[in-house]
Amino acid sequence: MQKEIQQVVGLLMAQVRRGWQRGSRVMDGGLLVAVSAEPDTSSSERLKCTVAAAGWWCSGVTVAEIMQEVGKRLPSSVTLSSPADPEELSVFAETCGALHFLLSVQVEEGRQSVKAGFFKTEQFLHRLSLVHGQVEIHFILKVNKTVSKQIFRADSRFVFEGGRVLMDSALCLRCPLSLGPGPRCGRLHPVLGRAVPLLLPPELAETGLCGETSLLPLAALSPCLEQYPNRPARLAEIRISFTHHSRLESVAILWFCVAHGEGPMDFLCRLAGALSWEDFGLSGVRCAERQSKEGGLCSEAVYAVDRERSQMAETEQNPTTEQALTLFLFIQHSDPFHSQLSDYIASEEVLEQHLDRILLHNEERLRPALHSVLQSALMGSLKRIKARGKIMSSLPVILNSLSTVVTSSSSLDFRTACLDRMKIRDTRELAVRLHQTLQKVTEGRFLLSRKCDNNKPCPPASSGAEDVSDRTEAKARGEGEQEQTHAGLSHPNQEVIPAVPQTPTGQVSCSGKRPWAEEQDSCQAPLKQQPTRSPRRALCPLQHPQSPHGPLVHAGPPHGEEKEEDMLWLQEVSNMSDWEYESGEPISTWTTSL
Amino acid sequence: MSEQFIEIDRLRADLQHHRSGELSQQNRDEAITSQDVLSRIENVILEIITSLSKEEVPVLVLHNRSSWANIRFNNAVGLHMGPDSSIVTTIRSDCSSSVNRFALTLKVLSAVYKLVQSNTYATKRDIYYNDAQLFGTQRTVDSIVDDISCMLKAPRRSLHVLATSKGFLSGDLCYLEEDGTKVNCSSRSTAMSVSSNVCGIKNIVSDAKFVLIVEKDATFQRLLDDGFCIRLAPCIMITGKGVPDVNSRLMVRKLWDALRIPIFALVDADPHGIEIMCIYKYGSVSMSFEAHNLTVPSVMWLGLLPSDIERLRVPKDVLIPFTENDKSKLTSLLKRPYIAFQPAWEKEMEKMLKWRQKAEIQSLTSLSPDFLTRVYLPNKLRYGGWI
Numbered sequence: 001m002q003k004e005i006q007q008v009v010g011l012l013m014a015q016v017r018r019g020w021q022r023g024s025r026v027m028d029g030g031l032l033v034a035v036s037a038e039p040d041t042s043s044s045e046r047l048k049c050t051v052a053a054a055g056w057w058c059s060g061v062t063v064a065e066i067m068q069e070v071g072k073r074l075p076s077s078v079t080l081s082s083p084a085d086p087e088e089l090s091v092f093a094e095t096c097g098a099l100h101f102l103l104s105v106q107v108e109e110g111r112q113s114v115k116a117g118f119f120k121t122e123q124f125l126h127r128l129s130l131v132h133g134q135v136e137i138h139f140i141l142k143v144n145k146t147v148s149k150q151i152f153r154a155d156s157r158f159v160f161e162g163g164r165v166l167m168d169s170a171l172c173l174r175c176p177l178s179l180g181p182g183p184r185c186g187r188l189h190p191v192l193g194r195a196v197p198l199l200l201p202p203e204l205a206e207t208g209l210c211g212e213t214s215l216l217p218l219a220a221l222s223p224c225l226e227q228y229p230n231r232p233a234r235l236a237e238i239r240i241s242f243t244h245h246s247r248l249e250s251v252a253i254l255w256f257c258v259a260h261g262e263g264p265m266d267f268l269c270r271l272a273g274a275l276s277w278e279d280f281g282l283s284g285v286r287c288a289e290r291q292s293k294e295g296g297l298c299s300e301a302v303y304a305v306d307r308e309r310s311q312m313a314e315t316e317q318n319p320t321t322e323q324a325l326t327l328f329l330f331i332q333h334s335d336p337f338h339s340q341l342s343d344y345i346a347s348e349e350v351l352e353q354h355l356d357r358i359l360l361h362n363e364e365r366l367r368p369a370l371h372s373v374l375q376s377a378l379m380g381s382l383k384r385i386k387a388r389g390k391i392m393s394s395l396p397v398i399l400n401s402l403s404t405v406v407t408s409s410s411s412l413d414f415r416t417a418c419l420d421r422m423k424i425r426d427t428r429e430l431a432v433r434l435h436q437t438l439q440k441v442t443e444g445r446f447l448l449s450r451k452c453d454n455n456k457p458c459p460p461a462s463s464g465a466e467d468v469s470d471r472t473e474a475k476a477r478g479e480g481e482q483e484q485t486h487a488g489l490s491h492p493n494q495e496v497i498p499a500v501p502q503t504p505t506g507q508v509s510c511s512g513k514r515p516w517a518e519e520q521d522s523c524q525a526p527l528k529q530q531p532t533r534s535p536r537r538a539l540c541p542l543q544h545p546q547s548p549h550g551p552l553v554h555a556g557p558p559h560g561e562e563k564e565e566d567m568l569w570l571q572e573v574s575n576m577s578d579w580e581y582e583s584g585e586p587i588s589t590w591t592t593s594l
Numbered sequence: 595m596s597e598q599f600i601e602i603d604r605l606r607a608d609l610q611h612h613r614s615g616e617l618s619q620q621n622r623d624e625a626i627t628s629q630d631v632l633s634r635i636e637n638v639i640l641e642i643i644t645s646l647s648k649e650e651v652p653v654l655v656l657h658n659r660s661s662w663a664n665i666r667f668n669n670a671v672g673l674h675m676g677p678d679s680s681i682v683t684t685i686r687s688d689c690s691s692s693v694n695r696f697a698l699t700l701k702v703l704s705a706v707y708k709l710v711q712s713n714t715y716a717t718k719r720d721i722y723y724n725d726a727q728l729f730g731t732q733r734t735v736d737s738i739v740d741d742i743s744c745m746l747k748a749p750r751r752s753l754h755v756l757a758t759s760k761g762f763l764s765g766d767l768c769y770l771e772e773d774g775t776k777v778n779c780s781s782r783s784t785a786m787s788v789s790s791n792v793c794g795i796k797n798i799v800s801d802a803k804f805v806l807i808v809e810k811d812a813t814f815q816r817l818l819d820d821g822f823c824i825r826l827a828p829c830i831m832i833t834g835k836g837v838p839d840v841n842s843r844l845m846v847r848k849l850w851d852a853l854r855i856p857i858f859a860l861v862d863a864d865p866h867g868i869e870i871m872c873i874y875k876y877g878s879v880s881m882s883f884e885a886h887n888l889t890v891p892s893v894m895w896l897g898l899l900p901s902d903i904e905r906l907r908v909p910k911d912v913l914i915p916f917t918e919n920d921k922s923k924l925t926s927l928l929k930r931p932y933i934a935f936q937p938a939w940e941k942e943m944e945k946m947l948k949w950r951q952k953a954e955i956q957s958l959t960s961l962s963p964d965f966l967t968r969v970y971l972p973n974k975l976r977y978g979g980w981i
Contacts, residue, residue: 230688387690394697397728398652398687401700405639405707414636421640421647437646442688445651 001047001109002117004074005033006124008051011069012101013132014344015061016053028134029055030096033125036084036142037114045114048084050104055097057134063101069341070103081106085147088140096136126152127241131330185224185452188326193217193373195332201354201361209350211335213358217370218328219377225321226380227452230388230445235282235381236322238303240268242329242355267359268301274367277305280378281385325377327370331355395438403431598826599803601978605856606803609892626752628710634746635707642700654685654699656741659880667931672876672889675744695738698729702738709754717756717790744883750840751793761788761842762814765805765823765830767849770797779830785818788832792844798852801828804975805849807893808833809861809870813955813966820967826975837870840881843888846874850890858896858980860971863903864914864952865923868943871895876932894980895939897970900946902979903953906970912957916950938981 009031032052040046053061083089083104093099109117118141129137129152137152198213225233269287277285284306333351338344351358359366406418407427419425422433642652657679658664664679687696705721722735729735736757743750750757762785768778772794779786789795806822806829808814814833817823823831830849834842850857859874861867875893877885903913924947927933933940946952958965973979 229690390690391688391693394687394693397697398693398700401697401704402639402642404704405635406643408708408711409632409636410711411632411636414640417640418643421643423647434643434646437649438652438687441646441649441651442693444649445688 001035001049001107001114002121002124004078004105004107005035005049005051005121007073008066008070008103009033009124009128010348011066011073011341011345012051012053012058012061014341015066016058028136029053029057030092030136030138031058031125031128032089032092032096032138032140033121034084034088034138034140034142035118035121038144040108043111044108045111046106047109047114048081048104048106050084050089050102052083052089052092052099052103053101054093054099058100059098061101065341066101067103069345072342074105078105078107080104085140085142088138088142088147088149092138096138122150125150129153131328183227183446183454185227185449185454187224187451187453188220188222189224189226189451190218190220190328191373191377193219193369193376196362196365196369198358198362199365201357204350204354204357207350207354209347209354210337211333211347213331213333213351215359215362215366215369216330216332217373218330219325219373220328221323221325221377221381223321223323224452225323225384226449227447227454228443228445229384229447230391230443231321232319232388232443233321233323233381233384234307235305235325235378236307237288237305238285238325238327240271240301240303240327240329242300242331265301266356267363270360270363271367271370272301272303274363275371275374279371280374281382282378323381325374327374391442395435395442399431399435399438402434403427406430598972598976600976602803602856602975605894605978605980606854609856610854626748628713628752631710631746631748631752632707634748635703635710638703638745652687652696654696654745656683656685656745657681657883658683659740659744659883662879665879665882667876669932669935670891672885672891672932673879673882674877674885674889675883698734699738699741701725701728702735703742706742706753706755710752713754715754715756715791717758719758721755740880747883749793749884749887751791756790757839757841759788759790759841760839761832761834761845762786762811763788763830763832763845764818766800766802766828767830768797768799769795771795780823782821782824783818785814785831785833788841788845790841792841792848795848798848800830800849800853802830802853802855803828804855805830805832805846805853805857806896806971807846807857807859807861807871807874809836809859809867810955811835813860817967817971820964822967822971825967826972834870834874838873840884840888843874846893847888847890850892857890857893858975859893860897860955861895862952862954863898863900863946864954865920865927865946867898868927868939869923872927872930872932876930895942896974896980898953898955898958899979899981900942900949900953902970903951903957904945904949906958906961908953908957909960910951912960913951913953916946916952920952921947921950936981942981 012031030053032050032054034050034052036048037045081104083102089102122139125137125139129135139150139152141148141150193216195214195216198215200209200213221235225231272285272287275285277283282305285303286306288302288304331351333347335343335347338347406415409415415427419427419430422430422437424430424433638654642654645652657675658681659675661681663681664675665673666676667673685692685696685699687693702721705716705724709716718735718739719732721739722729722732739750739753739755743753746753764779764781764785766780768776768780770776771789772791777786777789806817808817808831811833814831814835817831823829832842832846832849838846846857849855857874859871861871871893875889875891877889881888902908924943928940928943928947933943955966958970962969
């Protein structure tokens with residue numbers, strides 16, 4: 001199913017991009033993917049899927065052309081249907097503006113493949129959201145009558161060459177548990193490299209791939225520690241994500257390739273050994289097993305960085321914050337002779353298919369560009385290590401001087417005052433306590449930074465964003481407890497709510513219990529024809545309840561045993577990150593009647 | 595010979611007369627006991643420990659020794675740090691740019707604590723070599739010692755930190771060092787090094803009519819070789835070899851306190867020479883916190899005056915054209931608060947600025963090889979050619 005969703009979204013985005021090329025300004029709006037699943041037989045599910053686009057960003061799409069292309073590409077088992085979740089569709093339109101595209105289909109699919117498909121669809125939309133910051137992406141999963149909802153949006157966006165990348169750590173990466181207390185910046189601070197034109201290998205001429213192709217690197221270190229200059233940190237891994245900043249369809253196809261191990265792996269494996277990591281103060285950089293971390297983004301490649309001995313010794317006393325460097329590699333392809341949607345799609349398919357060969361062919365040109373962007377991104381990190389080394393080497397001098405004066409003093413009052421202040425009994429303890437306190441105080445240094453966003457806290461390790469439904473309760477308990485609560489949640493991003501009953505007229509009823517205040521407001525608001533500019537924050541990204549990492553978060557009370565079963569089912573779906581590469585090709589029994 | 599010193603005696607009488615109007619300047623070294631210094635250091639340490647006990651970042655707050663905003667001027671004292679000085683430098687212990695300074699300050703502070711406690715003395719050089727790698731340069735130690743002196747409001751001597759003197763003196767002067775060594779500076783050919791423990795000098799004996807501060811070591815040696823101290827005996831001659839060190843300044847101050855005789859300055863007729871003379875007379879900004887022990891506001895400008903260049907018709911080819919730096923320096927000097935109290939100096943400086951030329955003392959040799967010793971200085975002293 002996810003393949004079909006990706007194709008539809010890809011076609012839609014290709015249309016949108018063509019509109020932008022003609023001079024339309026990039027406008028905001030939303031994209032909705034709603035999937036409902038109901039048991040059909042003992043082993044299969046009847047799935048309804050709705051893809052909708054609203055707002056100015058997609059106002060120029062030609063629906064007929066998309067539908068025609070969809071008809072050619074979707075299997076015959078897929079049939080048109082009513083919207084998967086009319087109520088959520090209505091809410092979506094109210095939030096994001098007038099609907100310009102709507103397609104609902106249904107299909108029967110094996111239960112096992114359905115579960116895998118949900119996870120892959122979520123990953124696909126997650127990736128999509130990162131590079132299309134102007135589009136608020138809603139992913140709604142309705143299993144029987146239980147709704148799981150995730151919205152990908154963020155306050156901060158990095159705009160470059162027509163692209164907009166969401167710069168919330170929560171949407172990109174997990175945050176480590178060892179980040180420590182205090183305000184946290186949940187924003188990525190990207191460094192843009194220079195675009196490298198890619199030459200096509202001669203053998204690809206026969207495939208008909210023409211036009212200009214280039215690669216634009218963008219690197220960002222996460223979590224942001226700019227406000228904690230003295231906190232011990234190390235670069236633990238480097239993640240490389242290929243994506244396309246102006247053509248979403250390529251992302252769809254590329255993601256599909258990657259999910260099946262067809263990414264440019266040869267190039268990426270060679271890259272790990274080809275870059276001069278020593279220039280960045282790194283050693284032992286090697287290709288690691290690619291996996292999707294809890295709530296995090298699936299990357300094409302992950303390089304692990306060995307921990308140095310000095311860092312090991314340091315960690316025994318103070319937890320070291322592990323940072324990850326995400327390297328986005330934007331592939332840009334344009335062919336001025338393409339006019340039909342099918343041409344775009346065909347070129348993209350060829351490009352994705354031969355991406356590894358193209359990159360290998362251009363390895364000599366890519367290496368300095370990547371080295372340059374990595375150097376820029378890690379420059380701050382290198383300075384930070386140097387500054388921290390300076391501080392750490394000064395601490396023994398400070399401590400020794402303090403101890404010298406106290407221990408050699410003949411003033412009883414002075415010695416007593418010192419011991420009393422530190423709440424200890426003798427000068428031997430004083431040295432230890434002074435050392436601990438001075439180190440703690442030094443490492444806890446907090447600097448306000450204009451470019452950091454403390455209002456968007458980075459969530460704990462187990463998730464990619466904060467849990468809205470749990471937030472109020474946590475605030476009431478105090479910040480310390482809030483952190484504990486988050487640490488105990490596996491996927492606090494998810495908002496699981498009971499389905500809102502429909503009125504007899506088919507309209508969405510707002511009387512249902514909805515834990516999210518903004519949702520209630522939007523229900524009561526009149527239908528908006530203009531794109532709304534609600535605060536763009538990661539509100540309730542999809543969670544994976546009852547994963548091995550923590551309990552399920554309920555925003556609304558379940559109704560009876562059926563609800564509980566649905567919840568369990570959703571929780572099982574959430575565990576699909578573990579199945580991602582085990583399930584293989586999903587079995588599709590869709591029939592086309594488009 | 596008695597006619598030679600008529601004007602000088604007159605000046606001396608004037609200075610004695612005005613002595614009652616001078617601020618009572620007690621020797622602050624004597625006022626600060628070792629116990630005071632130990633207590634002040636303990637207070638600093640206790641503040642740091644108190645900050646740590648509250649899990650706050652320890653900081654050292656020092657009065658900014660380079661900011662004119664912290665400086666007040668008193669004609670009787672010179673430049674001194676006011677009690678209301680508000681510009682402070684905060685040295686943080688959690689910032690990479692200042693943590694080294696913080697650590698080194700504490701290191702020196704603990705060394706001072708031990709010195710005072712054990713009643714022993716060490717030079718700044720000793721402290722530096724105690725951990726040369728840590729301190730990096732001698733200049734770092736010098737600066738930190740001055741910072742600590744300012745922070746504790748105690749003269750360096752009270753910290754039991756000494757400095758190797760670079761100055762020399764010669765003339766009609768005998769005294770006892772603190773350790774009992776008798777020093778006689780009346781040798782004809784060799785000068786004595788200024789003591790590194792000026793405050794410990796006692797039993798000063800001298801019949802000198804005046805003290806001559808010589809800016810440069812070369813001129814000092816020339817005057818010594820020409821028998822200036824014999825020709826114009828009894829007198830005392832001292833040099834700080836350029837910008838004077840604290841010991842040289844302390845020595846001049848000590849001579850003034852002990853002998854109350856006129857003190858003249860012989861400096862180059864250039865902005866740099868004037869500034870050096872001002873340091874003897876009014877003090878420097880960086881050491882303003884110890885002005886009471888270092889300045890001698892009675893210092894008079896004997897030469898080389900810009901007007902002397904014109905009056906003596908010094909050949910133009912030995913004069914040096916003004917640079918932009920000279921102009922900038924002189925303009926800055928003219929804005930100093932003490933210049934308003936020295937209208938004659940101001941006129942000379944304005945002449946220099948107008949002519950845009952400067953001259954070294956050695957330029958007088960163009961008139962005659964021993965013009966300085968035989969003609970210029972005797973005449974200036976005889977006829978009161980100082981301002």
